[in-house]
Amino acid sequence: MAELLEIKNLTKNFHGLKAVSDVSFTVEKGSITGMIGSNGAGKTTVFNMISGVLTPTSGSIIYQGKDITGTKACKYTGMGIARTFQIMKPLRNMTVLDNVVSGAIFGRKQLNAVQAREYAAEILEFTGLYDKKDLYPKDMGTPYKKRLEVARALATDPELLLLDEVMAGLNPTETDEAVELFQKINEQGTTILLIEHIMRAVASLCQKVVVMHHGEKITEGTPEQVMNDPYVIEIYLGKEED
């Protein structure tokens, strides 16, 4: 498999404080890659750099063989990179359908408003939100709002989908449904990079897992390898005292 995204020596300083330090990893085309780590490990900062919200202090982001470091945030959907936000940002005064339309209209497909509405309806069907299309986000529960975030990102027709903790706060059944959805998305050829805390979901979804701690990448590998890594266990569960 070819590399879709390559992160090289990514570093981000906030006023001298190192939030992310020298992180490198790759995302294979067509794969699902997970990023795990405790709170404040710098996962979201990495995401923000990959999606152009933040500019790295040093290091580079290579996407489809092209250096895209420092590109303006609004250019990413055109290149086929879409993201969701950890803190949900539904467009409050727009219906569920319109939320997704705004994704469709400015995404890679360059649709006009009418086509975008049709495409958005398709996406809603796919993500199981179609019967809620005329509701406003505030009228839906958290699982659906999270789904809406994914639907809006998906509507931009991404090659690479960045999901920032979209399963946090879901109960086990809902998590399973979400896992199923992401597998379906992945089967259609979309590469996924996700941040997640729910290990069960990570284990069943990801081919590769990157573990971060204190802004550094400490290891990567298959979910089994990572979960049996003594250092990872130490970070997650604390050191066994002897």
Place this chain on the structure above:
Amino acid sequence: MRKKFGIRQILLLVLILICLIVPTFVKTPYMLGIFVTTFYIGCGTLAWSVLGSLTGEISLGHAGFMGLGAYIGALLMNNKHITPWVGMLVAFVVVGLLAACLLAPCFVLSGPYFTLVTIAFAEAFRNLFTNWDYAGKGQGILVPLKEQGMYSMRWISKVPYYYIALIMLIVFYVILRKIDRSKLGYALKTIREDEETANAVGINPFKYKFIATFISAGLIAVVGVFYANYIGYINPDIMKQSQALNYVMPAIIGGIGSITGPLLGAIILTPLSEFLSATLSHIAGGLNLVVYAVIVIAVILFRPTGIMGWFDHSKFKKKMNDRFDAIDAKLFGKRG
């Protein structure tokens, strides 16, 4: 979206027809004047809505842009004998571009800070025009009634103004409806709700805010040209912040966030304010505006989403929709 001809369209046509024949029934200049004022305030509110409702950037400096338009129209006519019709076009482009360029560096400002900047620009313009010889300084300028007719857009009768204002209102409304449902509209609304999300789906907020400011300021400058010719006299006071509120308050009452809301607000509020000023202001000066302000404050406190905001979430809307659909079905049979 299916487009079909139904009872809603028929009702709209009837409404427009009624508007068209009003001058044959309403003869007094005073009553006609209320209609004209309602129409051009409606236009101003719609123009403001491009920024205020769609983009969520509250401007209180639109009176300044309207004033600029009024001065452009009047000065072109008075000094160069160029028809206000061309003046409207010039005002649209010049004021639109000027406003967009001046406000462009301010797009980074959020919420009340942007509002403050718009006030500051309008006040700066007012200060400049108050001291500018060419524009008649603080006394302002007259648009003399030398010749009546289309070319000078000057008439003694109010009927022509009635039709111009009505057509302007319809055109503005159609433009806004088009924007609302277009790519531009989606961009603006997404920016309004959340700028970060806008970026994330591929919208360049700066670009679209620039376009919105251009359209909004340009359109209100056109209203300004009309105003100058209709009133026949302008001075820097038309750029005051309190004048800007004339275009903002209808939007608040009608409901910010939609296109129909601000228009509806203007249609309700302007005649009301004219009525109040006719009945109350000679009892005691200022009483009409006190009552007016109390009404608007009450709406803000008790119905913060305005008439349309309430209507959109009410059962009444659903009922009316169902009723209309039923009539449609009866009139035209079942259609796909």
Place this chain on the structure above:
Amino acid sequence: MNTEILIQAIINGIMVGGIYAMIGMSLNMIFGVMKIVNFCQGELLMVSMYITYLFYSELGMEPFVAIPLVAVIMFGVGALIQSTMITRSIKEDGDQNVLFLTCCLGIFLSNTALLLFKSDYRTAESVFSNKVVSLGSMNISVPKLLGFVALCVTTVLIFLMLYYTKIGKQIRATSQNAIGAQVTGIRTKVVYACTYGLGAAIAGIAGACLMSYYYVYPAVGNIYGTRSFIVVTMGGLGSVVGAFFGGIGLGIMETVGSVIVGAAFKDTLVFIVFILILVIKENLNIRRRKG
């Protein structure tokens, strides 16, 4: 340019700036704690000027003597406005409603004044009006000087109140984090009402001082309202000390500006500087946030 004229302009600027500083401070008080920009601050000043005028015309009271009374009354007015109206319209999503509400309150207040007092210009003669102290070749008007003294006293009093009284500490806590303050048992509603009341009271002091050498009419709030925004932008939104220097800065900018560009265009100069400061500050902020 003549240095003497310049120095005189600066002195005048500092004196005028005293009033600006005070009204800026009152705006900042409200912004700092409630995070709302109060668009009717100028009108509150206007109301307090009329109250001072009433004390003068009905009871023959000296404007400077009326200061405490006006401040107390304005505190009540402010607390009432806050607890009955502004509280209702503060929403999590966006501050548009508060903006509109305070704007409309401004219209309401200025037109009520028009209703009650007509549009005439009214003055209140103080024993100090028209008195001037001379320092060498420099002249300072006594009422303006007293106004400046009142500003200094007010600033010190507010400072002491914020740092050494219970309610002051509660106000500071609430301004840091309203929810956090609530959790520790502070009744934020009371704090908000007090804060808005204090803001109005400071505007009241400013109004009483202003009345001794300026005239009042229903639309007077407009001038000072816009000025107050400029002051807080220059000095930093939310900072009481900032407003002090912002006000004096604006005063100097106006008087020196009118020496340089002419009195007619000083407003334009002020507004342009204001916009520049806002935009530059925000850009610096964004850069800092991005690290």
